[in-house]
Amino acid sequence: MIAGAWLCLAAxxxxxxxxxxxxxxxxxxxxxxxxxxxVFVAFAGAVWSxxxxxxxxxxxxxxxxxxxxxxxxGFRPGLEILVDPLSVMMMLIVSGVGGxxxxxxxxxMDGDDEERRYFAYISxxxxxMLLLVQGGNLLLLLVGWGLVGxxxxxxxxxxxxxxxxxxxxxxxxxxxxxxxxxxxxxxxVLIAHANSLSFATSFATAGHxxxxxxxxxxxxxxxxxxxxxxxxxxxxxxxxxMEGPTPVSALIHAATMVTxxxxxxxxxxxxxxxxRTIELVAAGLGTLTLLVAGxxxxxxxDIKRVIAYSTMSQIGYMFLGAGLGAYANGMFHLMTxxxxxxxxxxxxxxxxxALSGEQDIRKMRGIGQLMPWTRWAFLAGSLALVGLPxxxxxxxxxxxxxAALHAHWYGVILWVAALIxxxxxxxxxxxxxxxxxxxxxxxxxxxxxxxxxxxxxxxTMLVPVGILTVLAVIGGWxxxxxxxxxxxxxxxxxARTLGVAEPTSWQEGxxxxxxxxxxxxxxxxxxxxxxxxxxxxxxxxxLQRALEHKLYFDEAYDAAFYRPAAALATALRxxxxxxxxxxxGTDIGETAFDAGRLVRRLQTGLLRTYVLFLGTGMAVVAxxxxxxx
Amino acid sequence: xxxxxxAGGVLVWIVWVVAGLACLASGVAVVSFSNPFFSALALIGNxxxxxxxxxxxxxxxxxxxxxxxxxxxxxxxxxFVIAYVGPRTETPWSGGPGWQTIGAVLxxxxxxxxxxxxxxxxxxxxxxHSDHVNGTFGSPGWIGRLxxxxxxxxFEITSIVLLIAAVGGVILGSHTQRAGEEAST
Amino acid sequence: MLGPSTAWYLGVAxxxxxxxxxxxxVRRNPLIVxxxxxxxxxxxxxxxxxxxxxxxxxxxxxxxxxxxxxxASEVCVGLGLVVALHRRRLELDVDxxxxxxx
Numbered sequence: 080m081i082a083g084a085w086l087c088l089a090a091x092x093x094x095x096x097x098x099x100x101x102x103x104x105x106x107x108x109x110x111x112x113x114x115x116x117x118v119f120v121a122f123a124g125a126v127w128s129x130x131x132x133x134x135x136x137x138x139x140x141x142x143x144x145x146x147x148x149x150x151x152x153g154f155r156p157g158l159e160i161l162v163d164p165l166s167v168m169m170m171l172i173v174s175g176v177g178g179x180x181x182x183x184x185x186x187x188m189d190g191d192d193e194e195r196r197y198f199a200y201i202s203x204x205x206x207x208m209l210l211l212v213q214g215g216n217l218l219l220l221l222v223g224w225g226l227v228g229x230x231x232x233x234x235x236x237x238x239x240x241x242x243x244x245x246x247x248x249x250x251x252x253x254x255x256x257x258x259x260x261x262x263x264x265x266x267x268v269l270i271a272h273a274n275s276l277s278f279a280t281s282f283a284t285a286g287h288x289x290x291x292x293x294x295x296x297x298x299x300x301x302x303x304x305x306x307x308x309x310x311x312x313x314x315x316x317x318x319x320x321m322e323g324p325t326p327v328s329a330l331i332h333a334a335t336m337v338t339x340x341x342x343x344x345x346x347x348x349x350x351x352x353x354x355r356t357i358e359l360v361a362a363g364l365g366t367l368t369l370l371v372a373g374x375x376x377x378x379x380x381d382i383k384r385v386i387a388y389s390t391m392s393q394i395g396y397m398f399l400g401a402g403l404g405a406y407a408n409g410m411f412h413l414m415t416x417x418x419x420x421x422x423x424x425x426x427x428x429x430x431x432x433a434l435s436g437e438q439d440i441r442k443m444r445g446i447g448q449l450m451p452w453t454r455w456a457f458l459a460g461s462l463a464l465v466g467l468p469x470x471x472x473x474x475x476x477x478x479x480x481x482a483a484l485h486a487h488w489y490g491v492i493l494w495v496a497a498l499i500x501x502x503x504x505x506x507x508x509x510x511x512x513x514x515x516x517x518x519x520x521x522x523x524x525x526x527x528x529x530x531x532x533x534x535x536x537x538x539t540m541l542v543p544v545g546i547l548t549v550l551a552v553i554g555g556w557x558x559x560x561x562x563x564x565x566x567x568x569x570x571x572x573x574a575r576t577l578g579v580a581e582p583t584s585w586q587e588g589x590x591x592x593x594x595x596x597x598x599x600x601x602x603x604x605x606x607x608x609x610x611x612x613x614x615x616x617x618x619x620x621x622l623q624r625a626l627e628h629k630l631y632f633d634e635a636y637d638a639a640f641y642r643p644a645a646a647l648a649t650a651l652r653x654x655x656x657x658x659x660x661x662x663x664g665t666d667i668g669e670t671a672f673d674a675g676r677l678v679r680r681l682q683t684g685l686l687r688t689y690v691l692f693l694g695t696g697m698a699v700v701a702x703x704x705x706x707x708x
Numbered sequence: 709x710x711x712x713x714x715a716g717g718v719l720v721w722i723v724w725v726v727a728g729l730a731c732l733a734s735g736v737a738v739v740s741f742s743n744p745f746f747s748a749l750a751l752i753g754n755x756x757x758x759x760x761x762x763x764x765x766x767x768x769x770x771x772x773x774x775x776x777x778x779x780x781x782x783x784x785x786x787x788f789v790i791a792y793v794g795p796r797t798e799t800p801w802s803g804g805p806g807w808q809t810i811g812a813v814l815x816x817x818x819x820x821x822x823x824x825x826x827x828x829x830x831x832x833x834x835x836x837h838s839d840h841v842n843g844t845f846g847s848p849g850w851i852g853r854l855x856x857x858x859x860x861x862x863f864e865i866t867s868i869v870l871l872i873a874a875v876g877g878v879i880l881g882s883h884t885q886r887a888g889e890e891a892s893t
Numbered sequence: 894m895l896g897p898s899t900a901w902y903l904g905v906a907x908x909x910x911x912x913x914x915x916x917x918x919v920r921r922n923p924l925i926v927x928x929x930x931x932x933x934x935x936x937x938x939x940x941x942x943x944x945x946x947x948x949x950x951x952x953x954x955x956x957x958x959x960x961x962x963x964x965a966s967e968v969c970v971g972l973g974l975v976v977a978l979h980r981r982r983l984e985l986d987v988d989x990x991x992x993x994x995x
Contacts, residue, residue, distance in 0.1 A: 683805055684991045691811050691918050698818040705826065720896035728905050735909050735932050739916030744924045751928050754909075758935055761905070764896055765946040770938075770954050773961060782931075782965050789972045790924060793979050812918035820911030827903055835900040839949035851954060859955045866962045873966025880973030 080131025081143040084162045087124030087170055088213055090117045091206035098199040107194035111185035114198035118181050118205050122174035129167050142215045142277075149218075153274045159215030161278070165573045168410060169212035169342055176334045176417045177205045179543035183425055184326040186537035187432055197237060201330070204230035208335050212342060217266055217276040220346070224262065224303065227336050228255040234331060235323040247319035254316045258306025265299025268292060282349035290354075297354035300347055301361055308340030308394045310368045315632050317391055321383040325428035328383055333390050333424055334417035341394065341409050344401040345574045352577070358402050359489075365398025366496045371630060373503030377510065378626045381438050382427050385511045389464065390420055392500065399493060400479035403486050404577025407567040411558055412475035418554045419463035419472060422547040426457040429536045429544060430515070434527050440514050442523045447516030449528050450535045454516045456548045461512050463551040465505045465598040471555030473595070476501070478558075481582035481590035494590070501594045505601020513609040724764055730757035743795070748786050755779040766846040894946065902943035909936030921986050923978075927971045934964045 094117025098110045105113070135141075144159035160166075181201055188194050207230050211223025229252075236248030266276060272292065273284035285293055304310075309317035309332075320332050331337070344351060344361060351358040369392040376388035393416050400409035430446055430453055431438055447454035463470035466477065480501070483494040520528070531537050558566040567576060582590070607614040625631065681688070734757060737750035755778050762771035827835075844850045855863045909932055916929025938957045945953025978985060 680805070683808070685808070685988050686991065687812075687918055687921075687987060688805075688808060691808065691815060694815040694819060694914060694918065695811065698815055698822060701819075701822045701826065705822070705829070717895050724896050724901070728901075731905060732908055732912075735912045735936075738928050738932055739912055739920065739925070741925075744922055744928070747925050747928050751931060754932065754935065758939060761902065761939060762942055765902065765942050767942045767945065767954050767957075770942060770957055773958060777965065778961060782968050785968065785972060786924070786928070789975055793924070793975065793985065809919060812915055815918065816911045816915035819914055820907050823907040823910065824904065827900070827907075832900075835903070835947070836898055838894045838899055838947040841946070841949050845946075845949065845951075846954065850951065851958070854951045854955055859952065862955060862959050866959045869966050870962055873969045877969040877973045880970065880977050 080128050080135055080162055081141065081160075083124040083127030083131055084143065084160050084166075084170070084213060085124075087121045087128065087174060088160060088206070088209050090120040090124060091174075091202045091209065093117060094202040095199050095206060098195055098202065102195070105195070107189075107191075108185070110195040110198045111181075111188070114202045115178065115181045115185060117202055118174055118178040121205065121209065122171070122178050125167065125170035125174045128162055129171060132162060132164065132167055144215070154270055154276075156216050156218040156276055159219070159277075160213040161215040162213075163573050164569050164571075165342075165345060165410070166212050168414070168570070170209060172414055172417050173205065173208050173212060173335050176421050176547075177208070177330055179546055180326050180330040180334070180421060180425070181205070183329075183428070183540050183543040184324075186540035187326050187428055188324060189537065193237075197234075197324070200230060200233045200237070201327070204234065204331060204336075208339070211339055216278060217269070217281060217347075220343070221259070221262060221266060224307070224339065225259055227331075227339065228252060228259065228307070231255070231320070231331050231336055234327040235320045237323055237327065241322065243319075244322040247316070247322040251316040251320050254313050255306050258303040258313065261299040261302030261306075263299075265296040265303075268296050268299070278346075282347070285350040285353045288353070293350065293353045294357055297351050297357035300343060300350065301357055304340030304343045304361070304398075305364060306340075307343075308337050308398065309391050310340070310364050310395060310398060311371060312632070314368065314372075314391055315629070315636060318384050318387050318629070321381070321387050325383065325424060325431060328387070329421045329424035329428070332387065333420035337390060337394055338397065338413045338417070341397040341401050341413055344398070345406040345410055348401075348404075348406055348574060352404075358404070360402070362399050362402025362483075362493060365395040365402055366493050366500075367395070368392065368398070369395030369500040370496055370503070373500055373507060375626050375629050376507040377503070378623060380440055382431070382440050382443065382511065382515065383424070383438055385440070385507060386420070386423050386427060389423075389504070389508065390416075392504065393420065393464070396476060396479050396497065396500070399497060400482060400580075403479075403482050403490070403493075404580035405479060405482040406574035407564075407570045407576055408475065408478040408482060408580075410570060410574070411566050412472075412479060415463065415471035415475040415551075415554050418547055419460045419470075419551040422456060422460040422544065422551050423464065425540070425544050425547065426453050426460060429453045429456075429540055432536060432540070433529060433531075434524065435529070437523075437527060440511065442521065443515050444524065445516075445518045445520035446524050446528065447518075448520055449524065449530075452541065453535055453544070456544050457512060457516060459548045460551050461508045463555075464508050465602065466501060466594055467598055468595065469552070469556070471551055471553070473591075474555035474557075474559055477587070477591040477594050478582075480594055481587040482580040484586045484590055485582035486579050498590075498593055498597055502597040502601045505598040506605050509602045509605035510609050513605055517610065720764060723760065727757045727760040727764070730754075731761065744790050744793075745787070745795075748783060748790055751786075752779050752783050755783065766841060768846045769848045769851045770846070772848075899943050899947040903940055906936045906940040906943065909933070909939065912936075921988055923971075923975055923985055923987055923990075926987060927968060927975075931964060931968070934960060 091114075094114050097117075098105070098113055101110075141163075142159050142161050144157040146158055148156050148158040181198070184197070184201065188197050191197065204227065207223050207226035209223075211220055211227055214220040214223055232248045232252040235251055236245050238244050269276060269281045269284070272288055273281050275281060285296070288296070302313075306313040317332060317337070321328055323331075344358075351361075372388045372392035372395065376385050376392070379385045379388060393412070397409045397412050397416070400406070400412060430443060430450060433450060434443060434446070437443060459470070463472040466472040468474075480494060480497045483490045483497055486493070535541065558564050604614070608616055628634065731754055734750045734754035738747045738754065741747045741750065755774055759771040759774045759779075762768075762774060913929045913931070913933030913936060916932065917926055920926050920929060938960055941953045941957045941960070943953075945951065945957075975985065978990070983990065
């Protein structure tokens, strides 16, 4: 079990190092397969750990320490990994879905000049994400957190000749850095009080901290989670991150990295439970995000951006679940979301790849006729996303909505909002489907479509899509609350659902029925408007413009943060750096010159002067001797 | 006898004052004259007054050597060269940077004062009474005996130094041909 | 000892030494510099003789004679230099003679 976990962690790292060290000596294909094999080996290790944990029977998991990493006074974090139900679940998701996506990348990135760099980066990302979820103490979690942010930056800006990609990478990194900073501050407080960052100790200490302190710690953790998971207000980086290659969007910005925030809340839930207000703030932010993202997704014209906003919205659901205390439900939705969102991205990627990089949905009309498999895959993913039975999304999403109903009086507000969200989900998802896939292919499509040896795409792309389609359909059958809940039971020892978030049967049933109904309603409206054109899009120019500008968040941040910072930097450059720092350099040189010039006057070149110095020296020495005796 | 003693004492004092003043004045004159010829003559006067002072200090041989060697040979050599070089005048206090002159005066004054102070502090009490010496003190035979017994090494080395100086002087003065060639090229 | 005590002689010697030093530092004609150097040496000689008389020790007079011999040698060489300078038509000014050139 422990060996499996270490294998899981080490394999992708080994893959990265191997690809980096071999450099141009291996072919691009070989690099791709090397990376894929390393991630699948990691998956094998995760499966091994899973079975080992099940047979082990230990409820709380075990920590395996490699060595003591730091030593600072009483603070001694070790290089340790944790194998418990929550971490094993994440390991399986990350390495499993990750492996499929890396396999897909072999086909997608084929022909790119810098393929090897891509595969090195993506293996490194998988390693970082595994470190994050396997970290046995908060310090290693933070290390993984930072490395994941770094990998994201490297991969978003992969096509670095594009200025938009570079800008997007920077934006993502800076916003994530904000979250990293708040998390680090929270950890500092914990170290100050508990002198340790191991899970057990810090959680135990959290119970003894004053209310303000624990609220601050929880707020810091929430800041990190919000930044990493692209929730409001730190969400503006995610749509721009679509500049990266599609597999990157699938892996990092759908299935794994952005879900790290949810994992964090589930992992550190003892701290959050001490700061219940903050936890509910998380739920509120999640709800707000799911509504706003859903609305913005209605007007987007880039296929990847629609899916990105959809991701934002679904993570809002996860935050809602985790924030209320339904950790297992949140994690369940994380799992099913990984399946169908990766599927959606990858299917879209097959279409984009076939059209040589075109992503505008208005131009991609009718491609379903030329690519039937992709069309069915996309449809399966969309149905799972909307949450219709028997697809996976139904089982996971409805539990969260029901939990909201059961929570306190404000839970009802969240419940209503979540239900509106399902309507929006149906609407924007099927808007996308009906615009892109059915119908007659446009002239653009006919002109630019090129099949791959008679098939819709290379096998390495189609096989993962197929596997994920199956998973998107059946992946939810692992739990059907409240009748059969093996997943909640599995996660029980480490992430017990709070009582307040356990809905009753009738609440579950009511929520499910309403959610399905609203989802179908959204699909229907989308069909009427975009599928058949019978209904027209309502004319609301102000709202349309606001949504197209993503509710002016980017402009607001620009005015509030960027402009003052730029003005301050310019002012400092003019007022301080040029006159003081740069001038200091020349001033020091000039002062040295002047001093030298002064001293040069002593060098008269006359013998008499030097004899005078002799005599003066003798006189001075005599005085000194006299004084000292 | 007391009368003789006191008369001798007064005479000694008078001689001392005259010789001392002559010494000091001629010393100042050496550094002050602009014409080197006059400076050399002043130095001869200085050497003479010093010889008188040596006599007062019972150093008869040294006084004689001073007059014969120093004033008689060295100064003559000086006068030869001054005559050879020709008339030259120079304003003594000019030239060099301004602080040179002031610094020189201050340094010289400081050295003078310090010598006085050091001697006064270190040996002030003991300078009052000097030892009693017998008649042979300072006589040529006595000096000769010292040279050949206690201070033989000094005697020999001094003669070597004189030899080297003579050789050097000859060499320095001898390259007339070459000097002529170098001057014309 | 009849007459002034040793201290007086030492005062005269000190004055001679200082005057000679002043001359060395101030004058530019090398001949005068040599003469001033002689003054300094004579001052030292006077001090030596005075101490020799004071202590009744002959070493002082021996030393003074050695000093005289050395002074003579040094003047010989110095004047040889002056003559050589004059032969090469160089200006007899220590301020000008500031470069060591063959």
